[in-house]
Amino acid sequence: MRATALFMPTVKEDPADAEAVSHKLMVRGGFVRQFASGIYIMLPLGWRVMQRICGVIREEMDGIGAVEMSMPTMHPADVWQATGRYESIGQEMFRLQDRGGRDMVLAMTHEEVFTWLASRELRSYRDLPQIWYQLQLKFRDEPRPKGGVLRVREFLMKDSYSFDIDEAGLDKSYEKHIGAYDRIFARCGVDIYRVESDSGFMGGAQAHEYIAPSAAGEDRIALCPSCGYAANVELARSVALPPAEAVGAAPTGEATDAPREVGTPGRRTIEEVSTYLGIAPSLLIKALVYVAGDRPVMALVRGDHSLHESKLARYLKTEVRAAQAEEVRAATGAEVGFVGPVGLPAGTGLRVVADESLRPAPVGAESPWPGPRGYAAGANKTDAHLVGVVVGRDFQPEYADLREAQEGDGCPQCGRTLIVEQGIEVGNIFKLGTKYSMPLGATVLDETGRERTMIMGSYGIGPARIAAAAVEQRSDDRGIVWPKAIAPFDVHIVQVQAKDQVQIEVAASLHDSLAAEGWEVLWDDRDERPGSKFADAELIGCPVRVTVGKGASLGMVEVEARRGGDRLEVAVGECGVLVRRLWEACE
């Protein structure tokens, strides 16, 4: 492909509205352009990358016996009403009406249609198992698109759906996907962690996410380097360190006979109260008021911990939101910053849920802080806190895992130290069970003639996120270093002098011979300054560059790998061999 015939609008300066490295480089390299918030145009280079990623995905999906098809993106509302998601999803779904006033939606995912199809066409256990997939657009009205192509409102996704007669079959389909996904990400050159995840609005029993570590990612995952435990922090279990740093820091931590009130004028935050009272944050109780459904709930974590709202929501089995200042006042009688579990106004019946780390140690348990632990907490009186509060004596909360796992916590499996990493969710897999097949009546007859509801799984991968993750993980200060399997071209020929007849001939014959060997070749024949052409080649990031310049008249060209290493001068006839060698050495 000649560059003069390719539309590749590169840009020298970073776009003003880009933050993430991948966003900047994909815009500058002429891969994508933003059309509207969260809606992107894939330019020729970007589309080639997408096609290559999709090609890898297709090969691996086909390899586990999945079959590709294509589903509509506009659905009548009734299928979504049947599964209850029409009501439960809310504003994230694009909705519209047809001319007859019928409610329609733009698909955010395709469980409903695939299950609808399965319910009509699969009749016998002999038809199972099935794995169906597609590469299709999804529409989600994200509240906040960001990070270029990372979080968008319209995007391509590989989604697959498995249909099995029983749980054992689902387990097999799930395992097959794990195998395929491992190969897909490895081939695409993206490092990933497979972590336990929340099944969220997909519902279902078990779920994993594939997280590509990157600073641009929105997910945080807790990892145990010792035993391999890996989970999204939104559900990661972990063992809190004891508040050891406070040991001996009298008068804190001592259990007096009863809580004692102390004045804390204007000290609301953990840090302010901690400093003012001279008590370590880990010996403070952080009390947060939430509205769960329509009722207020008080959630407690230790002062050095963070509450994870989705853990609270999962425990309460309802959506939660932070209470407004007036709601806090109504529930506790105190201003925000001074609320606590002791001394709540009588009769409110406020539900109090404490994180497990606040549960009193069993008698005789080994602890660096033997005996009851006295905490400081809000007094439910503006400008006052209580010290010497003993959990279980002064108040009786429910206990649940509410805290966000943090770096340094103990691994729930082996007890060693957890680390926390940030990353991009590039894929996920869910065991759905009968969440969709039941309401849509997707059943088959088993060998005894009995009607059985199919057991389903669903599995997603975001090709554009793979591309962005690859850029995030592989770029350098000059531009992108594409993994070889997903680069827009394999070989980038830079012809230094566009009008030099010898160089034209050498470049043309190289282009043709390399293409004949099966390489995708980009031939930069533009009449640009050499400096721009080199800079563009590095920005665009194809694995191997061949420079046709001064040496051409002597039959010599230069070959080098984008990832670094020597620039080798070789005779034109040797070029193909060297290209292969360098390409094979690339990741």
Added chain:
RNA sequence: CGGGACGUGGCGCAGUCUGGUAGCGCACCUGCUUUGGGAGCAGGGGGUCGGAGGUUCGAAUCCUCUCGUCCCGACCA
């Protein structure tokens, strides 16, 4: 949804506070020179200053409303 910021030629920005009729760099067009790391000289084209309303003799600039975009948080397969 809460908080913050920004909309000025294609791109990146200055000008706004303190009102006087729009400027810089890059890109683009023409010519000449140049050509292995984002050229030089000369000439040239291109802007409803996001939109609407208002104040004023006069608005990119002040006021009101509105639309768009980004960032932090919340939310989120």
